[in-house]
Amino acid sequence: MVDSGETSPKRVEDTAPVDVSPxxxxxxxxxxxxxxxxxxxxxxxxxxxxxxxxxxxxxxxxxxxxxxxxxxxxxxxxxxxxxxxxxxxxxxxxxxxxxxAPRMRPLDVALRSHPRHVLVLDGITTPANVGMILRTATAAGIEGIVVPRRGVASIDPLVVKASAGVAFRAPVLKCATAAEAVEALRAAGYPVYALDAGARSTVYDAELPGRAAFVLGSETAGVSDDVRPHVTGWLSIPMAAGVESLNVASAAAVLCFEVARRSAQ
CATH class of the missing domain: 3.30.1330.30 (Ribosomal protein L30/S12)
Known part of the structure; x- marks a missing residue:
């Protein structure tokens, strides 16, 4: 069982005009x-x-x-x-x-509409992985994918190619860092889950709330130290035959489509 850490969402009024950076x-x-x-x-x-x-x-x-x-x-x-x-x-x-990019917007603006599920990329610097994650998460119906300006591969031609063009229409949310993103998500009432091979609860058996955020850390360092304090629950993906872990893009696919499966029930 994972403690969701969910709190009541804070109501944010969407009345003032927003000056969005190019x-x-x-x-x-x-x-x-x-x-x-x-x-x-x-x-x-x-x-x-x-x-x-x-x-x-x-x-x-x-x-x-x-x-x-x-x-x-x-x-x-x-x-x-x-x-x-x-x-x-x-x-x-x-x-x-x-x-x-019609679905790209700042994270703080996106939180005004209370998206159900948000994916946060943390320290993923390989463009191919970022591109594949954008494609998978968009296909699974994830409503927001945080691609920070720092610490994550920027959306460039390599990312676009790996996403097969989906990067242009993915629901990308922008902020400065992954730590800033999870702090904002927690303040908005989202429990924050992260993947870890050693977690006892799995993506299949954990009780997940209707609104949640999920962090994907880098393959080498995992979830960064400044993000960890904001994580309220850890999830693993069951492995067989002695396999220790999946590529982060593959892990994202497992997670996103399990969330989609639950949402469809």
């Missing part, structure tokens, strides 16, 4: 191929393209033509500015695009 509205993709793929996908809304003022030739013309067909504005900037905006100094190739 970083909490867009997924920024960089590099010629990812930008062209975004421009060529009619399902995506591209806010703008930023092209280095040194970019010339057929590659630059292809991007300008693709943006023109979609009616997407193109801004010119220095090559250094593009690198800063992309957050990647080696692979931006002098171009980036801000793609609208």
């Amino acid at each position: 970083k909490d509205k867009f997924v920024t993709v960089y590099g010629r191929k990812p930008v062209l793929e975004a421009l060529d996908d009619p399902r995506l809304e591209v806010d703008k393209v930023v092209l280095a003022d040194t970019a010339r030739g057929p590659a630059a013309r292809e991007i300008l033509d693709a943006a023109g067909r979609r009616g997407v504005r193109v801004q010119r900037a220095t090559a250094q500015r593009v690198k800063v905006l992309a957050g990647n100094g080696r692979h931006d190739q002098g171009v980036l695009a801000d793609v609208v």
Whole structure:
């Protein structure tokens, strides 16, 4: 049995207008191929393209033509500015695009609508794992996936590729750190569970409340020290044949679909 630690949710009035940072509205993709793929996908809304003022030739013309067909504005900037905006100094190739992520929002804004289940990524720095978790959690119907700005791989072309494009429409919630996220979730009345191979209660037999948050720690360090004090219950995934643990993305799939199964009952 796991002590849920659930408290009554605090009512937050959703009346004041919210000034949302561009970083909490867009997924920024960089590099010629990812930008062209975004421009060529009619399902995506591209806010703008930023092209280095040194970019010339057929590659630059292809991007300008693709943006023109979609009616997407193109801004010119220095090559250094593009690198800063992309957050990647080696692979931006002098171009980036801000793609609208319609379900991305700040965590504090999301908590006003009281999502039932929230996943918190803590220290997961491998883009492939972050991408696969976004895809799995979205498919399972998890209402919020916290991807902190620090300590977790940012949503870049590698994450988008690993998610098979789901990252653009995943219910991503933004905040500074995982510790900030779990503190806010606890203050909003959410019990916080985390996965640990040594936990006696499993994801299958623990009594889980209707509203809860779940932390996924890194494969090497597990749940970080500044997150641990906020955890109210620990869960394990039963293993057979001497297997010690699962890849964090695989563990996320087990957890998310077990939560979905329970929600459907």
